[in-house]
Amino acid sequence: MMKERKTVIECRNVSKTFYSMAGDNLVVDNLNFNVYENEFVVLFGPGQCGKSTILNLIAGLEKPTGGEIIVSGEKVTGPSPKRGMVYQTTNLFMWYTVMQNVEFGPKMQGVPKKVRRERAQKYIDLVGLKGFEKHFPVKLSGGMQQRVGIARAYANEPELICMDEPFGHLDAQTRYLMEEEVERISNSDRRTVVFVTNNAEEAIYLADRIILLHNCPTSVHKEYIVDLPRPRDYTSPDFLALREQITAEMDNTL
Amino acid sequence: MKAKFNTKGFVNSLFFSLIGIVAVLILWTLGVNYTTVGLLLPTPMEVLERAIYTMSNPIGRTNTLLMHLAVSLRRVLVGFTLSALCGVILGIAMGRFKMVEAIFKPLFELVRPIPSVAWIPLAIVWFGIGETAKIYIIFMAGFVNITVNTYAGAKQVDENMLGVARMLGANELQAFFHVVIPSCVPYIFAGMQVGLSTCWMAVLAAEMVSSTEGIGWTITAGQENGDMTQIFVGIIAIAIVGLLLAVLMRWAERVLCSWRVRGK
Numbered sequence: 001m002m003k004e005r006k007t008v009i010e011c012r013n014v015s016k017t018f019y020s021m022a023g024d025n026l027v028v029d030n031l032n033f034n035v036y037e038n039e040f041v042v043l044f045g046p047g048q049c050g051k052s053t054i055l056n057l058i059a060g061l062e063k064p065t066g067g068e069i070i071v072s073g074e075k076v077t078g079p080s081p082k083r084g085m086v087y088q089t090t091n092l093f094m095w096y097t098v099m100q101n102v103e104f105g106p107k108m109q110g111v112p113k114k115v116r117r118e119r120a121q122k123y124i125d126l127v128g129l130k131g132f133e134k135h136f137p138v139k140l141s142g143g144m145q146q147r148v149g150i151a152r153a154y155a156n157e158p159e160l161i162c163m164d165e166p167f168g169h170l171d172a173q174t175r176y177l178m179e180e181e182v183e184r185i186s187n188s189d190r191r192t193v194v195f196v197t198n199n200a201e202e203a204i205y206l207a208d209r210i211i212l213l214h215n216c217p218t219s220v221h222k223e224y225i226v227d228l229p230r231p232r233d234y235t236s237p238d239f240l241a242l243r244e245q246i247t248a249e250m251d252n253t254l
Numbered sequence: 255m256k257a258k259f260n261t262k263g264f265v266n267s268l269f270f271s272l273i274g275i276v277a278v279l280i281l282w283t284l285g286v287n288y289t290t291v292g293l294l295l296p297t298p299m300e301v302l303e304r305a306i307y308t309m310s311n312p313i314g315r316t317n318t319l320l321m322h323l324a325v326s327l328r329r330v331l332v333g334f335t336l337s338a339l340c341g342v343i344l345g346i347a348m349g350r351f352k353m354v355e356a357i358f359k360p361l362f363e364l365v366r367p368i369p370s371v372a373w374i375p376l377a378i379v380w381f382g383i384g385e386t387a388k389i390y391i392i393f394m395a396g397f398v399n400i401t402v403n404t405y406a407g408a409k410q411v412d413e414n415m416l417g418v419a420r421m422l423g424a425n426e427l428q429a430f431f432h433v434v435i436p437s438c439v440p441y442i443f444a445g446m447q448v449g450l451s452t453c454w455m456a457v458l459a460a461e462m463v464s465s466t467e468g469i470g471w472t473i474t475a476g477q478e479n480g481d482m483t484q485i486f487v488g489i490i491a492i493a494i495v496g497l498l499l500a501v502l503m504r505w506a507e508r509v510l511c512s513w514r515v516r517g518k
Contacts, residue, residue, distance in 0.1 A: 059421060061417055061421070079417070079420045079421045080421075080423075081421070081422055081423030083421070084421070084422075085418070085421050087418070089414075091414060091415060091418045093415070093418075093419075093432070093433070093436070094513055094514070095436035095437070095439070095513045096436075096513070097513075104419075104422050104424075104432070105422035105423050108419070108422055108423040108424040108425075108428050108432075109423045136512070136513040137513075138513060138514065152422070156422055156423065
């Protein structure tokens with residue numbers, strides 16, 4: 001069964017150096033990994049290790065200085081609506097309502113109004129924001145804003161969704177809630193997700209597979225397949241054992 | 255979205271602002287009646303009576319008070335609309351395109367400190383004493399403020415948000431209309447608020463130099479006839495219309511920029 005899975009992302013010997021007057025900064029060094037269709041992969045690593053840079057490379061917002069990234073058989077050369085992004089700072093269009101934010105992607109691609117409204121409504125309902133369609137983001141809490149960000153990424157129906165520490169700015173309580181939400185959403189609308197975090201608990205709760213990254217310059221340190229039954233229990237012995245193991249291993253990367 | 259109207263707060267602030275106005279009116283009346291100031295000033299009641307009288311009787315040849323105001327307002331609206339159009343276009347172009355900025359910014363910086371009344375003699379020489387000269391003066395007054403603010407707005411557009419729009423499939427033109435323009439709107443409004451006030455001031459200055467009608471002209475005419483009451487009617491009419499214009503702009507901003515307002 002494993003061998004039949006379609007590969008969505010292939011990172012082949014990817015390197016990224018930022019050149020500046022102060023000196024060159026090698027951030028990603030010979031990175032290799034694959035992500036398969038409908039897989040929920042967590043890129044997990046210490047802070048400032050270059051996780052976000054990897055997402056930007058996959059998204060096409062940055063160009064690799066070595067190697068190549070292939071998404072669904074095509075080499076990544078720039079941003080594309082086939083790859084959705086959920087940002088840490090939400091990056092919502094503050095001047096548009098929840099509905100206008102969520103339907104933005106389909107609208108830009110000329111999807112007729114009736115179709116895109118229906119599609120946007122489906123994802124607004126899915127993230128639990130029914131009744132808030134006409135609200136402006138400024139009136140929503142941080143957690144609700146991030147739900148809009150998630151709905152906006154899903155409504156474009158991309159092949160792949162990148163989430164860049166989406167809950168990094170939220171308080172602990174909201175964060176748990178949002179992790180459950182993401183679990184629920186990805187159960188009812190299965191997509192390939194690459195999720196970046198530096199929180200071990202979040203990684204184990206959500207991931208099908210965790211890719212543990214080296215500290216900067218980063219590359220794959222180790223992979224864990226998480227096969228605990230879902231929804232996962234933060235306090236189950238298996239969960240805690242894995243958490244212990246991964247946290248200990250992360251210290252080795254520093 | 256609909257802000258709940260705070261009746262108590264509104265009544266309170268209205269009450270206190272009325273205290274100030276009423277106090278000035280009382281002092282004014284007392285001063286005129288009991289001191290030598292009366293030789294130079296009409297009483298508030300006289301001003302009010304004259305204002306009501308000139309609503310239906312002409313000041314000068316044919317125009318009543320309201321018609322003079324309408325003449326001035328029409329000039330302001332034409333000049334202001336032109337300056338808003340040009341200011342927004344130039345401001346956004348300078349803020350978004352390096353080439354336009356390089357060419358126009360130095361020119362604009364030279365024109366910017368020139369007070370609009372300094373254009374009056376030039377405008378009369380260039381365009382005569384007709385409408386064109388006045389509209390030109392009003393245009394210059396509004397144009398500078400609106401351009402400066404729009405330019406500042408176009409400079410602060412979040413480049414991240416342009417990336418977000420592109421990730422969602424927007425092309426350059428779509429990103430411009432859905433990201434650049436909306437993020438400039440609050441700045442444009444700030445510029446238009448100041449611009450409209452300066453336009454209103456400029457039309458009066460222009461009318462006081464060369465005209466045969468308009469609210470600014472009624473003041474000059476009052477001065478020439480030694481009619482203090484008419485001068486006061488003119489000044490107070492200017493103040494009230496200026497205030498109404500400012501309120502109108504603030505209301506328009508609240509409606510168009512409601513996305514920036516926090517809370518229920």
